[in-house]
Amino acid sequence: MTASPNPHRRTSVRVLTLALAALCAAPALAATPVDASKISPEVTLKLIDLLVAKGVMTRQQADDMIAEATASAAARPAPALAAQPAYQTQPGAVVVPYIPEVVRQQIKDELRAEVTQQAKSEGWAAPNALPEWTQRINVYGDVRARAEDVLNDGENYTDFPNFGALNAGSGYDVNDPLNNPLPTVNTTKNRGRMRLRARLGVHAQIADWVEADLRLATGSDRSPVSTNQTLGAGGNLSKYSLWLDRAYIRLKPSDWLTADIGRAPNPFWTSELLFDNDLSFDGVAIKTEFDTGGDFKPFVNLGAFPIFNTDFDFGSTQRLDKASSRDKWLYGAQLGANWTFSDDVNLKLGLGYFLFDKINGERSTPCVAPTSKDVCDTDLSRPQFQQFGNTMFAIRDIVPASGAPDGPQLQYFGYASEFGVANLHAALEIASFDPVKVVVEADVVKNLKYDANRIRALGPLNNFKPLRDPNDRTFIFDGGDMGYYINLLVGQPKIAKAWDWNASIGYKRLESDAVPDAFTDSDFHLGGTNSRGFILGGALGLARNTWLGLRWLSANEVSGAPYSVDVVQIDLNTEF
Structure with a gap:
């Protein structure tokens, strides 16, 4: 029998999905064009391995995701070669794609809404919040001298x-x-x-x-x-x-x-x-x-x-x-x-x-x-x-x-x-x-x-x-x-x-x-x-x-x- 997924796994997978989407979309939205091919597949694989190590997904789920991504890439036609950028990077430099503020804010808003909804439905204990039963208890009294x-x-x-x-x-x-x-x-x-x-x-x-x-x-x-x-x-x-x-x-x-x-x-x-x-x-x-x-x-x-x-x-x-x-x-x-x-x-x-x-x-x-x-x-x-x-x-x-x-x-x-x-x-x-x-x-x-x-x-x-x-x-x-x-x-x-x-x-x-x-x-x-x-x-x-x-x-x-x-x-x- 397959073990039940971690209750927070859906949210973490959503975070990964949004992050990868942002990385892929960033070259098109950046103020300075960046070649999408610069995003290393090794980085993506390491991210997936890290999620497996943290218990966010199982090894089987990771392998299925990689296989699906490979099959999807093979089915797509080869992209045309992009023109070389007008600038040259120094040897060994790391290219970090720029993510606009509007995208970052969208990621935060969607993440906050999803976490809040999941917390309500699954009864997570929020910070500084009392358990549900305490909301049904009222203490009262009086003192007279x-x-x-x-x-x-x-x-x-x-x-x-x-x-x-x-x-x-x-x-x-x-x-x-x-x-x-x-x-x-x-x-x-x-x-x-x-x-x-x-x-x-x-x-x-x-x-x-x-x-x-x-x-x-x-x-x-x-x-x-x-x-x-x-x-x-x-x-x-x-x-x-x-x-x-x-x-x-x-x-x-x-x-x-x-x-x-x-x-x-x-x-x-x-x-x-x-x-x-x-x-x-x-x-x-x-x-x-x-x-x-x-x-x-x-x-x-x-x-x-x-x-x-x-x-x-x-x-x-x-x-x-x-x-x-x-x-x-x-x-x-x-x-x-x-x-x-x-x-x-x-x-x-x-x-x-x-x-x-x-x-x-x-x-x-x-x-x-x-x-x-x-x-x-x-x-x-x-x-x-x-x-x-x-x-x-x-x-x-x-x-x-x-x-x-x-x-x-x-x-x-x-x-x-x-x-x-x-x-x-x-x-x-x-x-x-x-x-x-x-x-x-x-x-x-x-x-x-x-x-x-x-x-x-x-x-x-x-x-x-x-x-x-x-x-x-x-x-x-x-x-x-x-x-x-x-x-x-x-x-x-x-x-x-x-x-x-x-x-x-x-x-x-x-x-x-x-x-x-x-x-x-x-x-x-x-x-x-x-x-x-x-x-x-x-x-x-x-x-x-x-x-x-x-x-x-x-x-x-x-x-x-x-x-x-x-x-x-x-x-x-x-x-x-």
Whole structure:
């Protein structure tokens, strides 16, 4: 079998052909006539031998070329003798034919075009060019340095239970509060801290309709609503953890349909009244946007997300069989539209419903005084993460152990309300003062599964009306199911270059059980619900994708004991 020719051989043979053609044509084109017979056949043969030695052609190909040239020369009639030139060369001088500039340029152009075409077709690695797969990979990220002051009001109530800490431990001994002090939220002492957020992502275009995305982020803990790392928190300049913040596959079989599978960004158009901006969603999301060819573009977003999945081997030491699972899910649906009234005015609307399945707590069946190693049948109904504000109740129905009525009685706490949240979100953008824009945003939420009577029957532990008479210890539940947010922004919504700017003012009110406190804004009122107040902010571009931001968040409680806190944040942001 004849070996395949060298991939560059065709180009080299083309070079030889062009060169020989130029040599043969040169006497006719030269300014000074040169006898073509002066071109020695030995030179041509040596050139062919050199090409064979370099591997450009095989010996057989060379012999065939020589034989063909010999037969062609024999068939041609003998040329007439040319007149002797008017000049004489010195004995031993070498005659070099002159090749005009136009011929040399033609050779270079044809050679360049042929090499370029062959490089593209055969995938040669060009100088200073990256491999093809790197053109489908995009690296992105951002870094934010923050200085933050937390300023508590001196008149704040001091005994707010820290239910998150209680539920994260082995249970609170309600039978011995003196020796087992109740952990409380800090509402009186001010704090100042520096914080860092760093995120690094890789986006890959696998195929025309398949993408993959992976992002790592900082974070002081496993909180789903914050990627902030408090500097100095570990002590002695110790290093910090990186978390898997996103990892998903995106399928886009058409221009109007997208599906995200894995841990992906928020697929819904919402404000921080419902979902914190740092929140990622585990599960499956489907997004559609229809181009009707006009100024009205509707969209539909759907999703199913596991909030909590029961440990495979979860059980109790009180019985041989394992406990039943209690998986928690979020199901969301949103219908909306982008409506462009003119070149300068755009309105975006979104109406959604979000069902948080089995997120509420449930009272257990009678459970004999459990130890720290035991479980009761509704222990999994307690929240695995929470912030502050939702109404809580004790979920264990504890029966004192026989013969030990004063023994430990470890208790957990769950959400007293169920959650099915309706959401109406709107934003009006006016660009009549280009480059300055005016954006008015409004958001409203209502918990359609809120039932005040059910909550009272469970025995709520917080969110009561303030006591007017110190001698009257009657606690009256005073929770709520509504929330709204309105904000005005002037300037450039997205800071992209030096001297871009914006300023904003907003007001937020979020009643105790309007939304689950675990997923809402983590900065306003230090996170959670049962809060109301103003947000002032501004940003100034310092360079390309680099800006300085300032925010003041002033919040009070909606119901219950007094709790007022101001948060001031100065941010230096950059992204790439």
